[in-house]
Amino acid sequence: MFRGGYLGKLLRVNLSDNTYKVEPIDPAIQRRYLGGRGVAARYYLDELAPDIDPEGPANKLIFFTGPLTGAPLPSSCKFQCATVSPETGHYLCSNCGGDAGHQLKFAGYDGLIIEGTAKAPVYIWIDDNRVEIRNAEHLSGLKVSDTIERLKEELGNSRISTMVAGPAAERRVKFCGIQADGRSFGRGGAGTVMASKSLKAIAIHGTGRVPVAEPDLLSEVSRAAVKHARETKATHTKFGTAQYTGPMNALGCYPTRNFQTAVFDGIETISAEYMAEHYKVKNLACYRCPVACAQLCEVREGKYKGLQSDPEYESIGTLGAQCGVSDFGAIVAANALCDEYGIDTMSCGTIIAYAMELFERGIISKQDTGGIELRFGNSEALLDTIEKIAVREGIGDILGEGFKGLARRFPDTMDFMMQCKWMPFAAYEPRGFHGIGLSYGTSSRGACHNVGGWTIRDELLTGQYDRFAVVGKGKLVKQIQDVRAYIDSLGICTVVRSSLGFTDSPKGKVLEYVTGVDFTPELMEIGERIYTLERLILVREGIRRRDDLLPGRITRDALPEGPARGKILTDEMYRVMLDEYYAARGWDQDGIPTRQRLEDLGFEEEIVERARDYLVEGK
Numbered sequence: 001m002f003r004g005g006y007l008g009k010l011l012r013v014n015l016s017d018n019t020y021k022v023e024p025i026d027p028a029i030q031r032r033y034l035g036g037r038g039v040a041a042r043y044y045l046d047e048l049a050p051d052i053d054p055e056g057p058a059n060k061l062i063f064f065t066g067p068l069t070g071a072p073l074p075s076s077c078k079f080q081c082a083t084v085s086p087e088t089g090h091y092l093c094s095n096c097g098g099d100a101g102h103q104l105k106f107a108g109y110d111g112l113i114i115e116g117t118a119k120a121p122v123y124i125w126i127d128d129n130r131v132e133i134r135n136a137e138h139l140s141g142l143k144v145s146d147t148i149e150r151l152k153e154e155l156g157n158s159r160i161s162t163m164v165a166g167p168a169a170e171r172r173v174k175f176c177g178i179q180a181d182g183r184s185f186g187r188g189g190a191g192t193v194m195a196s197k198s199l200k201a202i203a204i205h206g207t208g209r210v211p212v213a214e215p216d217l218l219s220e221v222s223r224a225a226v227k228h229a230r231e232t233k234a235t236h237t238k239f240g241t242a243q244y245t246g247p248m249n250a251l252g253c254y255p256t257r258n259f260q261t262a263v264f265d266g267i268e269t270i271s272a273e274y275m276a277e278h279y280k281v282k283n284l285a286c287y288r289c290p291v292a293c294a295q296l297c298e299v300r301e302g303k304y305k306g307l308q309s310d311p312e313y314e315s316i317g318t319l320g321a322q323c324g325v326s327d328f329g330a331i332v333a334a335n336a337l338c339d340e341y342g343i344d345t346m347s348c349g350t351i352i353a354y355a356m357e358l359f360e361r362g363i364i365s366k367q368d369t370g371g372i373e374l375r376f377g378n379s380e381a382l383l384d385t386i387e388k389i390a391v392r393e394g395i396g397d398i399l400g401e402g403f404k405g406l407a408r409r410f411p412d413t414m415d416f417m418m419q420c421k422w423m424p425f426a427a428y429e430p431r432g433f434h435g436i437g438l439s440y441g442t443s444s445r446g447a448c449h450n451v452g453g454w455t456i457r458d459e460l461l462t463g464q465y466d467r468f469a470v471v472g473k474g475k476l477v478k479q480i481q482d483v484r485a486y487i488d489s490l491g492i493c494t495v496v497r498s499s500l501g502f503t504d505s506p507k508g509k510v511l512e513y514v515t516g517v518d519f520t521p522e523l524m525e526i527g528e529r530i531y532t533l534e535r536l537i538l539v540r541e542g543i544r545r546r547d548d549l550l551p552g553r554i555t556r557d558a559l560p561e562g563p564a565r566g567k568i569l570t571d572e573m574y575r576v577m578l579d580e581y582y583a584a585r586g587w588d589q590d591g592i593p594t595r596q597r598l599e600d601l602g603f604e605e606e607i608v609e610r611a612r613d614y615l616v617e618g619k
């Protein structure tokens, strides 16, 4: 069916019996679900039962590249992981750039599925078609950078790509990512799943290439896309996503001190401009990226002097303003510690901000924190708490359980536990951008501005939408989610997608020149199919309308100060958006996809049939 883009093979490694095999992938699945996130979700539906233990041997790590991953195109670096999240207990899709995706493809595989649990620590070495499961006892407990160094030395190859579970994942902190060549599968705990399988690392080296149907024509399009990306994304190159920090604060929409306010008085020293002038060392780039949005920074003084990391908007927001911390050096250090221990920066910052509020309200004391004065603005307390989370000591052990565990311990604090489906909020304020509230509520993996839909562009930059309006947001969020679902399935970075013609009206020849099949006009429908598939999975796992709601702080407390003072997103306002959203999706009022919509979207009969049991509440 395809003349390029896809390799049609997946590598399946079983750690319980120490075996691996190469399996063909049905091209009809790739045609219907594209690749990456879509195909990973399709395998998840088939292979992961709804009630399994996320950290037990029945869970799997399902990695898939897209047809464009590794193709000679700008930013063709992305690949996806689906697994059951230890942080939320539900379906998780996670996205990563760097180098591992194209290396996997160059080694000859579209996907990699890890199943079972090893008896002792191991790592997997994929060297083209040679696959080895090796002892990793000597790597146990090592930080991420030390692990990578040892692997490169041991394998005698400095050009390998690595995916690593950090020491915090080994201690089963629920929100650990998989660190992959300086990027990460950050949210939801994929790293914790990896460590639960006693899998410390995956090293990959591939020497092949991705076949391309029309190489000459593609090369022309690629050159134009590189030029377009360089011209239109210059601010990304200069400041990365940190460019949004100042503007969000100026609008009164910058989550601060656990969403108690949305104006941060320490903004000046955490702005992108301040970062660039005082902390930036250089830009870093994922595979073939002409933008290089990552801003490598270095701690200039103090205990952590010399530590380097590349905090982006979300990490600056969650580890910075959310914790009341205005010392940018402390944010760089906190980000570096999270990266080294393998902890997701966003969950970590948002959970520590919540703990700071517990402390300030007197719900926990210095006795509980092991002497840490866990107050907003205390950068030392932030860093000490991260260290404690990493080793699960005292308060760190409690916070390491994530919001799901914290809700059991502090059930009366749900109103200011900033999460949806147990996934901590990102650094955007729903009372200042109502669309982002719906994104958090309806995202397939819990409160997430990426999978859920980054509405900021439409609610602010294009001037098309009033950010405080609710009517129209349901349709908007659905559209953004569908675009993101197909982008995540193609294998390219969302930052350069428009340079390649991938918008909400997809056009151009990229997909045809790579695969030989022109299915670009169908991409929005494919995106909707993927999103609906994810909802089917969530419905099977028990998710309903009640789980799409937001915490009381957003729906009951008005913003207390700044340009958005008095703004609130009440339950009634949210209901208007949610009803419109469900209607646009063809889901019933409990958020369950209807049989009719499944048929309209061209799902396989077998899926519609299988869904009968959990669609029974719908129509």
Ligand code: SF4
Pocket: 075, 077, 097, 098, 284, 285, 286, 287, 289, 290, 291, 292, 293, 294, 493, 494, 495, 496
């Ligand atoms: S824009 Fe940033 S995240 Fe996207 S591919 Fe380039 S470096 Fe990676």
